[in-house]
Amino acid sequence: xxxxxxQGKLKDSTIVTIRPMVKGDADALVKFFKSLPDDLLLFxxxxxxxxxxxxxxxxxxxYKRVFPLLATVENKIVADVTLHRxxxxxxxxxxxxxxxxxxxxxxxxxxxxxxxxxxxxxAEFGLEKLWAEVPLDSxxxxxxxxxxxxxxxxxxxxxxxxxxxxxxxxLIMICDVAAHYDQ
Amino acid sequence: xxxxxxxxxxxNIEALHAVLRKxxxxxxxxxxxxxxxxxxxxxPDECVTEIRKCEAIxxxxxxxxAVHDLTARESFNVFANQAIRWSHFKLSKENKDFLKKLxxxxxxxxxxxxxxxxxxSNDSYIVKPFQARRMFNIMRxxxxxxxxxxxxxxxxxxxxxxxxxxxxxxxxxxxxxxHLNPEEMYLINPGSVGQPRQNDWRASFxxxxxxxxxxxxxxxxxxxYKAQQKILxxxxxxxxxxxxxxxx
Numbered sequence: 001x002x003x004x005x006x007q008g009k010l011k012d013s014t015i016v017t018i019r020p021m022v023k024g025d026a027d028a029l030v031k032f033f034k035s036l037p038d039d040l041l042l043f044x045x046x047x048x049x050x051x052x053x054x055x056x057x058x059x060x061x062x063y064k065r066v067f068p069l070l071a072t073v074e075n076k077i078v079a080d081v082t083l084h085r086x087x088x089x090x091x092x093x094x095x096x097x098x099x100x101x102x103x104x105x106x107x108x109x110x111x112x113x114x115x116x117x118x119x120x121x122x123a124e125f126g127l128e129k130l131w132a133e134v135p136l137d138s139x140x141x142x143x144x145x146x147x148x149x150x151x152x153x154x155x156x157x158x159x160x161x162x163x164x165x166x167x168x169x170x171l172i173m174i175c176d177v178a179a180h181y182d183q
Numbered sequence: 184x185x186x187x188x189x190x191x192x193x194x195n196i197e198a199l200h201a202v203l204r205k206x207x208x209x210x211x212x213x214x215x216x217x218x219x220x221x222x223x224x225x226x227p228d229e230c231v232t233e234i235r236k237c238e239a240i241x242x243x244x245x246x247x248x249a250v251h252d253l254t255a256r257e258s259f260n261v262f263a264n265q266a267i268r269w270s271h272f273k274l275s276k277e278n279k280d281f282l283k284k285l286x287x288x289x290x291x292x293x294x295x296x297x298x299x300x301x302x303x304s305n306d307s308y309i310v311k312p313f314q315a316r317r318m319f320n321i322m323r324x325x326x327x328x329x330x331x332x333x334x335x336x337x338x339x340x341x342x343x344x345x346x347x348x349x350x351x352x353x354x355x356x357x358x359x360x361x362h363l364n365p366e367e368m369y370l371i372n373p374g375s376v377g378q379p380r381q382n383d384w385r386a387s388f389x390x391x392x393x394x395x396x397x398x399x400x401x402x403x404x405x406x407x408y409k410a411q412q413k414i415l416x417x418x419x420x421x422x423x424x425x426x427x428x429x430x431x
Binding site for chain 1: 257259260261262263264265308310311380420422426431
């Protein structure tokens with residue numbers, strides 16, 4: 001089986017391996033999601049604490065629809081970024097990006113590293129723009145997306161709900177993939 | 184005089200052979216190669232040997248540089264990184280040395296410039312009007328006598344023009360030859376031989392006839408299945424085989 005991976009270095013010199021998710025990652029991904037606090041899982045669209053949800057993902061991997069990229073440290077998953085694509089229609093050149101980073105690996109530059117990789121891959125896939133939705137009060141996430149070439153485009157007030165049921169604001173961030181490579 | 188401009192072969196020997204056959208039929212005098220002979224696909228050594236054999240005037244692409252430059256390689260995404268590391272082991276010493284010696288830019292007979300990405304880097308792109316405008320400004324400042332620059336890297340055919348008033352635009356392309364206005368400046372991309380990204384799987388290149396100031400784009404079919412099978416057999420990422428068929 002092909003092994004597609006590369007290594008990156010975090011601010012504290014930890015070496016992480018970055019690679020696309022494969023079928024065999026189901027168990028490690030279940031562990032990863034179970035280790036995350038409720039606050040972080042609020043941004044995930046599915047109930048990933050349900051093992052069957054994660055196993056169905058792993059069984060039905062389709063990189064053309066959703067491209068999942070994992071960061072691992074000593075074979076333990078520490079971050080997951082997904083690039084969601086639309087095959088047809090007026091949004092076929094767009095990709096939606098979602099990222100979850102384990103709390104113990106936050107503020108080490110891992111999110112920026114993963115997002116830079118996904119922007120590069122988006123260029124490979126022929127995508128022109130990337131779209132991300134970030135909670136307006138999540139300063140770390142906003143900084144990571146900005147570092148990877150995303151810029152703030154709109155704030156939608158009271159759009160989503162936090163775990164206590166209070167409405168919260170969402171920031172829409174866009175990355176122009178072609179302009180990102182301008183030097 | 185007829186010049187063939189080819190770019191971004193990316194280790195696809197099947198596509199390169201198809202292009203060279205067409206070039207032969209078109210009775211081309213000289214071949215200019217805009218870089219990225221290696222990377223992504225499964226025949227790096229064969230492609231470099233073929234380019235050396237046909238004595239093409241060549242410049243260095245970012246993947247050619249990355250064969251030697253570890254730092255550049257680490258900045259590649261997972262797929263490109265995997266392929267260039269594999270290429271490194273497949274290339275002969277002579278062919279690696281050939282890649283190492285390639286210049287970043289060539290001024291050909293004082294008539295035109297050949298580069299991979301832009302005039303300043305083999306890893307930056309010309310896809311947006313502001314990027315084209317910036318390149319025209321550099322040409323006006325640093326290469327006053329030259330009004331044509333051939334570039335690659337984007338894997339898409341393109342012609343940008345700058346008229347005497349300074350208006351920059353991208354021309355619409357079709358199968359007809361394009362006659363260049365000697366008073367205007369041009370940035371011209373022949374597309375990619377080995378990994379086209381314009382939703383057409385065929386290998387792209389162009390011919391340039393300086394006396395008539397004429398360029399003609401070509402897209403030629405090649406043995407796509409064979410190229411894909413080689414990628415899979417080499418255990419390179421299967422995505423690299425799939426994308427060839429889709430032209431992305």
